Every structure is written in structure tokens, then in C-alpha cells.
Amino acid sequence: MLFRVGFAAGLVAAVSAAPAVTTTADTGEYTPLPYSYNQSPSVNSAAVSSAASVAGIPAAEIPGATNAVPPVISSQVTGVTSHGPYTGTATTTGAVSNSPAGTAIPVLPPNPTALVYNPNGTLNNQEPIPYQPAGGLGTNGTEPVYRVQSDFDYMSILLGLYQEWIELDLFHNILATFSEEEFTAAGLTPSDRFLIEFMADQESGHATMLSNLLGGPGGATPQCTYNYPFKTVHEAFDFTQKLTRFGESGVWGFQAHLDSREVAQLLDQSIATEARQQMIFRQFAGLFPMPVWFETGIPQSWAWTLLAPYISSCPADSKRLAWQNFPALNVLNQPNSARWNASQTGLNETTGFGPAAPSSDVPESESCIARNDTGFSCKAAVSQNRTIPLSYPGREVYLSWEEPGKLVGPNNSYVTDTKASAPQFVIWVSQLNVTYSPLTNISKQGELNYGMTIQPDVSTYEGDPAINGTMFIALTDADLPFTAFNLSMVNPHVAAGPFLYQAG
Numbered sequence: 001m002l003f004r005v006g007f008a009a010g011l012v013a014a015v016s017a018a019p020a021v022t023t024t025a026d027t028g029e030y031t032p033l034p035y036s037y038n039q040s041p042s043v044n045s046a047a048v049s050s051a052a053s054v055a056g057i058p059a060a061e062i063p064g065a066t067n068a069v070p071p072v073i074s075s076q077v078t079g080v081t082s083h084g085p086y087t088g089t090a091t092t093t094g095a096v097s098n099s100p101a102g103t104a105i106p107v108l109p110p111n112p113t114a115l116v117y118n119p120n121g122t123l124n125n126q127e128p129i130p131y132q133p134a135g136g137l138g139t140n141g142t143e144p145v146y147r148v149q150s151d152f153d154y155m156s157i158l159l160g161l162y163q164e165w166i167e168l169d170l171f172h173n174i175l176a177t178f179s180e181e182e183f184t185a186a187g188l189t190p191s192d193r194f195l196i197e198f199m200a201d202q203e204s205g206h207a208t209m210l211s212n213l214l215g216g217p218g219g220a221t222p223q224c225t226y227n228y229p230f231k232t233v234h235e236a237f238d239f240t241q242k243l244t245r246f247g248e249s250g251v252w253g254f255q256a257h258l259d260s261r262e263v264a265q266l267l268d269q270s271i272a273t274e275a276r277q278q279m280i281f282r283q284f285a286g287l288f289p290m291p292v293w294f295e296t297g298i299p300q301s302w303a304w305t306l307l308a309p310y311i312s313s314c315p316a317d318s319k320r321l322a323w324q325n326f327p328a329l330n331v332l333n334q335p336n337s338a339r340w341n342a343s344q345t346g347l348n349e350t351t352g353f354g355p356a357a358p359s360s361d362v363p364e365s366e367s368c369i370a371r372n373d374t375g376f377s378c379k380a381a382v383s384q385n386r387t388i389p390l391s392y393p394g395r396e397v398y399l400s401w402e403e404p405g406k407l408v409g410p411n412n413s414y415v416t417d418t419k420a421s422a423p424q425f426v427i428w429v430s431q432l433n434v435t436y437s438p439l440t441n442i443s444k445q446g447e448l449n450y451g452m453t454i455q456p457d458v459s460t461y462e463g464d465p466a467i468n469g470t471m472f473i474a475l476t477d478a479d480l481p482f483t484a485f486n487l488s489m490v491n492p493h494v495a496a497g498p499f500l501y502q503a504g
């Protein structure tokens with residue numbers, strides 16, 4: 001306990017309680033700005049007396065009880081608590097950019113040093129100390145520095161902070177929007193509602209940590225105003241299990257590439273929590289909690305494309321992102337998770353807008369929310385095993401997608417773009433691999449393009465069908481092979497998407 005308190009306080013000190021701004025020309029060292037909000041750790045005397053009264057001993061005898069605790073960053077955006085679309089015109093548009101050195105990263109053979117180590121069960125190199133095998137990064141005694149170390153790190157964590165802020169607002173908004181009766185009808189108990197409140201609190205901690213990693217107000221970005229597509233409890237949970245899926249997968253896509261191992265460490269410790277949240281929202285939506293063996297990773301530009309449509313405007317001092325917004329892709333027959341027989345899903349059975357638009361509620365006789373029998377009910381539960389799966393290999397999937405050049409995101413200030421030629425394939429990104437299906441029956445009506453494909457049948461390992469759960473599809477101009485570690489190299493080939501396909 002004492003260790004944990006000391007660690008948390010030390011972290012804040014190392015990251016952000018810096019005395020002054022200095023950029024020393026000789027060493028090139030930079031000291032982050034201090035925060036404008038009060039970051040001083042303080043003692044909550046009410047909490048201290050409460051702990052002492054429960055324990056029945058003086059607070060001074062409970063280790064850590066009287067230690068000061070660091071505060072969370074404020075989420076108050078000039079008093080804004082409204083939601084809805086943005087109608088104004090932006091003064092700045094487009095992603096942050098300078099003068100890119102090229103148009104595509106070259107494909108190279110493996111690094112020769114990666115082909116040397118012999119995992120034959122013996123120690124290949126001398127141990128530095130007893131019980132410490134040689135190797136590892138950040139294991140040689142240098143003091144950890146919890147700070148982004150490159151533009152890649154900065155822009156990745158900034159994207160992460162945009163995601164944490166919307167989750168904080170969304171979880172609170174769900175609690176504020178629906179009545180106790182509506183939650184009860186969806187199968188939620190008072191304890192379940194408290195869990196949503198607790199998950200919102202977790203988000204304020206994540207937003208605080210990521211703000212610290214970005215180096216104070218010079219680098220962090222404030223909370224924005226959001227626009228949500230749901231109208232009912234089930235739709236809200238379906239939207240949230242999709243939004244937390246791209247939040248989690250967005251981090252799995254970049255965390256192993258960060259220059260700062262220290263930042264990756266802290267990020268993992270927050271994303272482990274986010275992953276639990278995603279599963280809980282699936283359970284609240286009455287979906288099978290985890291129908292895959294591995295959670296997939298997606299590139300930052302995919303996560304930003306999925307997130308941007310739900311941010312309506314951000315304060316003037318917001319930091320801008322460098323990632324790409326791809327043209328929007330839509331599945332016209334997105335499997336409807338509110339049906340007990342999703343095979344009967346028709347066209348446009350979603351509510352609202354955007355790549356995470358929730359499945360719309362259907363009449364009671366077709367609804368799984370109204371049922372309570374095993375295999376057909378989708379009331380909130382630890383596990384609901386559908387007798388009729390949401391999707392199946394061989395399913396015809398109908399698609400529509402936009403041309404580039406549309407304004408999206410905060411203050412309509414980002415512009416969708418693609419560097420790809422005409423799309424020919426649908427890429428399916430799930431678990432450890434990608435797979436492709438041909439894009440067929442392509443047509444254009446008005447401003448929208450239409451096409452279709454067939455849901456593939458591939459397995460990660462025997463017994464683990466790869467395409468299941470809340471997963472990702474996009475349109476590409478080529479069918480190159482990728483794994484999670486090099487998937488961002490697909491970006492110059494993406495013509496539209498990604499979109500969250502509700503495979504299961």
C-alpha cells in the first residue's frame with residue numbers, strides 16, 4: 001500500500017510537477033510546462049476519518065492513510081455539458097502536417113540482428129546479476145522517464161487522450177439519459193449502474209495520466225463536445241461496446257511501436273482496464289462477452305477515422321492530430337444485435353450515424369431484449385450464447401462508401417482523404433491476421449458508391465474462427481499480407497473505412 005502511494009506521487013512529480021519552462025540550447029533538454037489546474041497532492045480529511053472509523057484505530061496507525069493523493073485533471077469545458085452536432089465553420093482545417101519525405105514506407109527484409117538469438121533453452125549471454133537473464137529494454141538501471149519521446153509517441157498518446165475524454169463523457173451521459181426503469185428493462189441492476197459510474201471515474205484517471213505523459217498544458221488537450229447516435233439503452237450499450245472496441249484496438253495497434261517504453265508501460269496498465277470495460281459493455285448489450293481468442297490492433301488513422309464523427313467541437317486551445325481521416329464506409333446490412341434472429345436483418349437497421357452506429361431496436365416480437373429464454377435473450381448478462389449467430393461465413397455484406405473531401409471531426413475541421421486507387425478488396429481485420437474478400441457489384445448513385453462482398457471463413461488457430469465479435473473492415477486497392485505489427489503499412493492502400501462490423 002505504501003509502495004503504491006509512493007509510486008503514484010513520484011510519477012506525477014517525475015512527469016509534470018516541473019518548476020519552470022526551460023529549453024537549454026546546449027543539451028537540448030526540455031522541461032514540460034506546469035499545469036494550470038491545481039496538481040498539488042492533498043489529504044481528504046473526511047476520507048481519512050472515515051477510514052479510521054471503519055478500522056477502529058487512529059488514522060496515524062493506518063499506513064498511507066494520511067498521505068496526500070494527486071488530484072484528477074478537470075473535465076470542465078467552460079461549463080459545456082451539451083451534446084449534439086456542430087453547425088459552424090472551422091478556421092483551421094486538415095491534419096497537422098509539415099513536408100512528408102515520401103508517399104509510402106518501403107517494404108524491407110527483417111532486421112539481421114533479429115535473426116541471431118537462439119532460443120535453445122540455455123543462457124546465450126552472461127547474466128548482469130544473479131537471477132537476471134541478459135537483455136531487455138530499460139533494464140540497465142537508467143531512471144524511467146515517463147514522457148513521450150517522438151512525434152509518433154506524442155500523436156499516439158494525444159489520440160488516446162481524445163478517446164479517454166469521450167469515454168468519460170459517454171459513460172456519464174448514458175447514466176444521465178436513461179431512467180432506472182429503462183435500465184431495469186434492459187436487465188441492469190443498481191449495482192450494474194454503479195459499475196458504469198465507476199468506469200466513468202476510471203476514465204478521469206486515464207485522462208489525467210495521458211495528460212501528464214503529454215507533458216502538461218503545452219501538450220495535452222481538453223475535453224470536447226460530443227454527438228451520440230443512440231436513443232435507447234440497448235442502442236447506447238451497442239454504441240459503447242463499439243466505441244470502446246476501437247479505443248482498445250487503437251492502442252494495441254501502436255503501443256509496441258512507441259519510442260518510450262515507459263509510456264508503453266503506463267498505457268498498458270490503462271488499456272487493460274479499457275479492455276475490461278469493452279467486455280462489460282458487450283455483456284450489458286446482451287452479447288457473448290468475448291467470442292475471439294485474441295483482441296486485434298488497428299493503426300492510429302483507423303481509430304481516428306472511427307472516433308472523429310462523434311466529436312462535434314473542441315475548445316480553441318485543443319491540440320490537432322496528424323492522423324488520416326479516411327472516407328466513410330458503411331455496412332448497409334450490419335447484423336442487428338437487437339434481433340433474436342439476426343439472419344432477418346434487413347437494410348439500414350442502425351440508428352443515427354457513423355461507423356459505430358448502433359443496431360436499432362426492432363418490434364417486440366422480433367426483439368431479443370423482450371425475450372428471456374436462453375439462446376434468444378439479449379438482456380444484460382454475464383454471458384448470452386445466441387442460438388442463431390449474428391453473422392456467418394458466406395453472408396452477403398452490402399456496402400456503401402463516400403468519396404474523399406468531406407469535412408469531419410471537431411468543428412468539422414478535418415478532411416477525409418485517401419491515397420489509394422479504386423477499391424478492389426474488403427480487408428477483414430480481426431484477432432492476429434487480416435484476410436481479404438473481393439469487392440464486387442460496384443456502382444455509383446449520386447454521391448455514394450455501392451458494392452458487396454462475401455464474409456470469409458478463416459481461422460486463427462483450429463477451433464478459433466477469426467471473424468467474430470466487434471471487428472474491423474475497410475476497402476483496399478490491393479490484397480497485401482499484414483500482421484498487427486505492420487498493419488499501418490496498409491494505410492496508403494485504404495480507399496474507404498474502417499467500419500466496425502458486428503460479426504458476433
Ligand SMILES: *[C@@H]1O[C@H](CO)[C@@H](O)[C@H](O)[C@H]1NC(C)=O
Nearest residue numbers: 117118119120121122123124
Ligand atoms: C544455444 O545457443 C547458444 C548461442 O548460439 C550457444 O552458445 C549454446 O551452445 C547453445 N546451447 C545448446 C545446448 O545448444
Ligand SMILES: *[C@@H]1O[C@H](CO)[C@@H](O)[C@H](O)[C@H]1NC(C)=O
Nearest residue numbers: 136137138139140141142261
Ligand atoms: C541503458 O539502456 C539504454 C536503452 O535502454 C541505453 O540508451 C543506455 O545507453 C544504457 N546505459 C548504459 C549505461 O548502458
Ligand SMILES: *[C@@H]1O[C@H](CO)[C@@H](O)[C@H](O)[C@H]1NC(C)=O
Nearest residue numbers: 088313314315316317318411
Ligand atoms: C469550435 O467551435 C466552438 C463553438 O463554436 C468554439 O468555441 C471553438 O473555439 C472552436 N474550436 C476551434 C479549435 O476552433
Ligand SMILES: *[C@@H]1O[C@H](CO)[C@@H](O)[C@H](O)[C@H]1NC(C)=O
Nearest residue numbers: 340341342343344345387388
Ligand atoms: C431465422 O431467419 C431465417 C431468415 O429469415 C430463417 O430462414 C430461419 O428459419 C429463422 N430461424 C428461426 C429459428 O426462426
Ligand SMILES: *[C@@H]1O[C@H](CO)[C@@H](O)[C@H](O)[C@H]1NC(C)=O
Nearest residue numbers: 330332346347348400445448
Ligand atoms: C439504405 O441506405 C442507403 C444509403 O443511405 C440508401 O441508398 C438505401 O435506399 C437505404 N435502403 C433502405 C431499404 O432504406
Ligand SMILES: *[C@@H]1O[C@H](CO)[C@@H](O)[C@H](O)[C@H]1NC(C)=O
Nearest residue numbers: 369370371372373374377379
Ligand atoms: C420469461 O418471461 C415469461 C413471460 O413474461 C415468464 O412467464 C417467465 O417466468 C420468464 N422466465 C424466466 C426464466 O424468467
Ligand SMILES: *[C@@H]1O[C@H](CO)[C@@H](O)[C@H](O)[C@H]1NC(C)=O
Nearest residue numbers: 374375384385386387388389
Ligand atoms: C452456444 O452456441 C454454440 C454456437 O451457436 C452452440 O454450438 C452451443 O450449443 C451453444 N451452447 C449452449 C449451452 O447453448
Ligand SMILES: *[C@@H]1O[C@H](CO)[C@@H](O)[C@H](O)[C@H]1NC(C)=O
Nearest residue numbers: 288291389391392465468504
Ligand atoms: C462467434 O462466437 C460465438 C460464441 O462461440 C458463436 O456462437 C458464433 O457462431 C460465432 N460466430 C461466427 C460468425 O463465427
Ligand SMILES: *[C@@H]1O[C@H](CO)[C@@H](O)[C@H](O)[C@H]1NC(C)=O
Nearest residue numbers: 432433434458459460483484
Ligand atoms: C496469423 O498471424 C500469426 C501471428 O503473426 C501467424 O503465426 C499465422 O501464420 C497467421 N495466419 C494466417 C492464416 O495468416
Ligand SMILES: *[C@@H]1O[C@H](CO)[C@@H](O)[C@H](O)[C@H]1NC(C)=O
Nearest residue numbers: 396398440441442451452453
Ligand atoms: C452481383 O453481380 C453478379 C454478376 O454481375 C450478379 O450475378 C449478381 O446478381 C449481383 N448481385 C447483387 C446482389 O446485385
Ligand SMILES: *[C@@H]1O[C@H](CO)[C@@H](O)[C@H](O)[C@H]1NC(C)=O
Nearest residue numbers: 107108480481482483486489
Ligand atoms: C507484414 O508482416 C508480415 C509478417 O508478419 C509479412 O509477411 C508481410 O509481408 C508484411 N507486409 C508488408 C506489406 O510488408
